[in-house]
Amino acid sequence: MVTIKPQRSQAIFRAIADPTRREILSLLRRRPLAVGEIASNFHTSRPAVSKHLRLLKSAGLVTVHERGTANICELNARPLRAVDEWLRDYEAYWKQTLSGLKKYLEADR
Numbered sequence: 001m002v003t004i005k006p007q008r009s010q011a012i013f014r015a016i017a018d019p020t021r022r023e024i025l026s027l028l029r030r031r032p033l034a035v036g037e038i039a040s041n042f043h044t045s046r047p048a049v050s051k052h053l054r055l056l057k058s059a060g061l062v063t064v065h066e067r068g069t070a071n072i073c074e075l076n077a078r079p080l081r082a083v084d085e086w087l088r089d090y091e092a093y094w095k096q097t098l099s100g101l102k103k104y105l106e107a108d109r
Contacts, residue, residue, distance in 0.1 A: 008060065009082045015059035016083065020044070021052050025061060028075035035071045 015021055024038055039049040053073060056062040060079045064071050 008079070011059040012061065012079050012082050015056050015061055016080075018052070020049075021056055024049070024052055024056060024073075025075060028062065028073060029077075032072050032074040034067075035073060038073060 016025070020042065023041070027033060027038060027041060035050060035053065036046070038053070039046040042049055053062060053064070057064060061076055063074050063076050065074070066072070
């Protein structure tokens with residue numbers, strides 16, 4: 001089990017709550033990209049994209065390193081395990097609930 005401090009977990013959920021940031025993560029899933037390459041995929045300003053990247057970086061979902069004059073962004077998916085663990089609790093709940101519903105419907109026949 002991955003243990004993540006509550007503050008870090010909140011930062012991860014806050015980071016993925018925004019559709020633009022989720023799209024940035026999807027782009028980075030394919031390969032590392034320069035900030036300008038990421039920004040070219042959106043109709044917002046480059047500073048707005050940079051702000052999204054800073055939030056993703058602070059949540060630990062993106063790492064940034066310099067390559068010449070470009071800042072290269074890379075996905076760090078490891079923190080998303082906290083989301084997966086949170087969802088697994090609900091998956092167990094829904095399996096139990098659906099199993100109960102199935103039993104109820106079968107008994108009603």
